[in-house]
Amino acid sequence: MADQALNGAIAVTRFGLGARPGEIELASADPVGWLRAQIRREGADQPVTAPLPATPPPGPPKPAPSTAVAAGAAMAAGPVPPDAMARMQAQMAAQGSSAAPGMTTAPAAPLAPTPPRTDFGSGRPLPTMQAAWRTFQQYREEIKGAKADPDLRRLASLPINELAAEEALARARLASTTDAGFRERWALFWCNHFTVAAKNQDTMIAVGPFEREAIRPYVFKSFAELLLRSSMHPGMLLYLDQTQSIGPGSVAGQRRKGSGLNENLGREIMELHSVGADAGYTQADVTEFARALTGWSIANNPNEPQAPPGAFLYRDNFHEPGPRTVMGKAYRDDGGKQAAAVILDLAQKPQTARRLARKIAAHFVADDPPPALVARLEQTWLRTGGDLAKVADALITAPEAFDPTPRKLKTPYDFIISSYRAAGFTPVNPAREVVGPLNTLGQRPFGAPQPNGWSDVAADWAAPDAIVKRLTWAQGFANASAPQGAPPDEARAVLGKRLTPKTLLAVSRAESRPEAFALLLLSPEFQRR
Amino acid sequence: MIAHRPSGPLVSRRTVLNSALAAGVGATFLGAAGAAAAAEFAGRKLVVIIQRGACDGLSLAPPIGDPDYVGLRGDIAIASDKALAIDGHFGLHPRLVKVHELMLAGQARIVPAAAIPQRIRSHFEAQDLLETGGAQLYASTTGWLNRTLQAAQPGHAITALSIGAQEPLILRGPVQAQSWSPGGRLNGQTNRVANALMDLYAGDALLGPALATGLQTEAQADVINGGKPLNGADVQAFANTAAKFLIAPGGPSIAVLSLDGFDTHANQGADNGQLANRLSLVDNVIAGLQTGLGEHWKDTVVVMATEFGRTARVNGTHGTDHGTASCMVLAGGALKPGGIVGDWPTLQPARLFENRDLAPTLDVRAVFKGVLIDHLGIDRGRLETAVFPNSREAQPVAGLV
Secondary structure: OOOHHHHHHHHHHHHOOOOOOOHHHHHHOOHHHHHHOOOOOOOOOOOOOOOOOOOOOOOOOOOOOOHHHHHHHHHHOOOOOOOHHHHHHHHHHOOOOOOOOOOOOOOOOOOOOOOOOOOOOOOOOOOOHHHHHHHHHHHHHHHHHHOOOHHHHHHHHHHHHHHHHHHHHHHHHHHHHOOOHHHHHHHHHHHHHOOOOOOOHHHHHHHHHHHHHHHHHHOOOEHHHHHHHHHHOHHHHHHOOOOOOOOOOOHHHHHOOOOOOOOHHHHHHHHHHOOOOOOOOOHHHHHHHHHHHOOEEEOOOOOOOOOOOOOEEEOHHHOOOOOEEEOOEEEOOOOOHHHHHHHHHHHHOHHHHHHHHHHHHHHHOOOOOOHHHHHHHHHHHHHHOOEHHHHHHHHHHOHHHHOOOOOOEOOHHHHHHHHHHHHOOOOOOHHHHHHHHHHHOOOOOOOOOOOOOOOOOHHHHOOHHHHHHHHHHHHHHHHHHOOOOOHHHHHHHHHHHHOOHHHHHHHHHOOOHHHHHHHHHHOHHHHEO | OOOOOOOOOOOOHHHHHHHHHHOOOOHHHOOHHHHHHHHHHOOOEEEEEEEOOOOOHHHHOOOOOOOOHHHHHHHHOOOOOOOEEOOOOOEEOOOOHHHHHHHHOOOEEEEEEEEOOOOOOOHHHHHHHHHHOOOOOOOOOOOHHHHHHHHOOHHHOOOEEEEOOOOOHHHOOOOOOEEEOOOOOOOHHHHHHHHHHHHHHHHOOOHHHHHHHHHHHHHHHHHHOOOOOOOOOOHHHHHHHHHHHHHOOOOOOEEEEEEOOOOOOOOOOOOOOHHHHHHHHHHHHHHHHHHHHHHHHHHEEEEEEEOOOEEOOOOOOOOOOEOOOEEEEEEOOOOOOOOOOOOOOOOOHHHOEOOOEOOOOEEHHHHHHHHHHHOOOOOHHHHHHHHOOOOOOOOOOOOOO
């Protein structure tokens, strides 16, 4: 009989976002059931700016959710019918009818020195991609008016920076307070796998909408659907320079001199999002795929009747005519659907299954994951055609997943979030409590430096300087927010049976509550999982 | 930061030493000659700058005399009257003012067509190869600078420092390197917690040595900055402080820093714009290093490299896609003056690699090897066996230093 209390602590810390008070006790009744109840077809939770319900004070655990029922419901939905293509066709057909709610299109206001906003978390809805795009367009108009005046330019970019700060805060608040830590970790894994980062002002406004619209709803559906959704979202099209890629033989390509192909999105879908660089494809495959992708773009002009600004738009006059061959398979030219057909095939390749099985195992269990675990995930992936709910279930039921040795080091994001959870703290100030510390620790929110996203490998985050930064941040946070209970009790609540006697002793001997709490957050068993 | 990390254990120190012994360069080899060599190389400094995202060498050092340049490049070509002239054939990007000044003083050179040994166009695989120093992908899981630390002669042990919150692969391996970025600051309270932590981390092979080294470095930073906090956004001040680490008594011989944002697929710009802003950063870093190193600049070599170059032709979105050869930059007072390093393959259509990229004429490892031998005195045998195995075709470039 496995040690339920130890497995409960592992479930909450290794697969979740770290324990809030009472959480380990709750999970220990049925660790796998606690995790399984978080898997649901309708996807991950959505960050909101509205103040969250007051968090319950530390105390006796709430009754366990009916894990069996919830898990049953999630599983009974069965494999997602692979009709992502049909959905996309419907979306293409429906373009023009989806006006974004909750956003006015006021004309560009004259620039005046407005103080930075302080009402974060005020209940304002986070914008859709189309609403965010209007903010960006307004900014672009103002920038034109501001010309070279640096002060005016800074003012014009304020709403965009505020939007990004609000997105980062909303995401951190969700992670700090959710009862479904595994569900959020699973969503964050996919957000990072399909990285869209703020490299310009337009991508800065697009990251939040991208994650909410293209990733979170699909993380427990089929991988094919997730891959297609992420590839088609305007955020991804902007980030990987697809929107202006024009087939040299297309109507626009023939007319506009100096226009042409951009192969960035095609390459990264193959290399990073699906089959991987060692899958046996060539530069010719990348170029062919890039030709198939021409036409996938973003609507940008209110006079274009097909789609509102900020929406996905297939521009037939950008599309390179003709059949394409990618990885040995021919694709007839049916306009915007040609690239979708390639993407759906990439999703189903065995190389994709193998690569993602390893990546998931390495993310949650060990940098160098047990081959048996990788094989288990790969088999589930192949058997179910990439059903992500089934793959998630295979992960949390694998015996290798509960190996008591903690092999993973938390990334800065997970370290900060789990510290907040340990203290029962909900961040309210985006600069001081989210963006600032993450910048210092080297993981700027929405700022992955390259399209392969953030590393989750221990050695990347354990440079001497990085460990000192964790130390100084933890002490600062503990000074402000250390819980008021007895430190040994806090340590037991946060780490459960994973707490070692050595750390317990160090925490007990600390000369103040803040020092005890800082030691707890920095202890090897809190840093690792 | 780096994806596709190959699995498998790090090469053990023992393995490396064994291979050095197999090559006949064991400790007994070192007599008086070794000690003399060590003295000669004491005080030498090496700074390696990695430009991540594939820097466009054809904009960094535009070949303004090449008749095909402007035609291929269209609106992103650097006009010959804007470029900072080096000779009739090459210029420097107009933002590289400091590099140009050094070049005129004989303290900077360009390697206009260098590439890693394998023809790959994935950023992440190519960066891995650039940093592991292997002949091919996944041949090694440690960085070539870490192996350089292991290969240094016993009488002349050298250490290294990485600048930034993430540890780059190039320095990863069995020898613990320092790392530093602004914003640490310890006080009495954090020192108490740190002492208790040292005990808790005693059994942790990763966290234990990292914390110990980090605490030392932070104490040193406090001395260097006179207790003043440093703003990480000021690149020049940042590079300046990094340089002061190098020249502190007993300071490291090698520093590594990474600059990102060079992946200019769209709207790359010409003398102004996206790439120009990144090159300003490069120029500021080099200026900050020079100021910070002071009189030690004369003992310094800076080597800057990127994972690959970009397409010779401008693409459809006023940018460039993943290519092959790019331009390395060498700088420092220890350099010997000279012209360009390596040959220029020209941009003639028939000479382009796969009809799209600048063709490589020099292996990046040949430059690294030349610098390690002549500047840091790394033994040739160890260089070939342990630091850059299977690199015989990349003969060290002689006479750089």
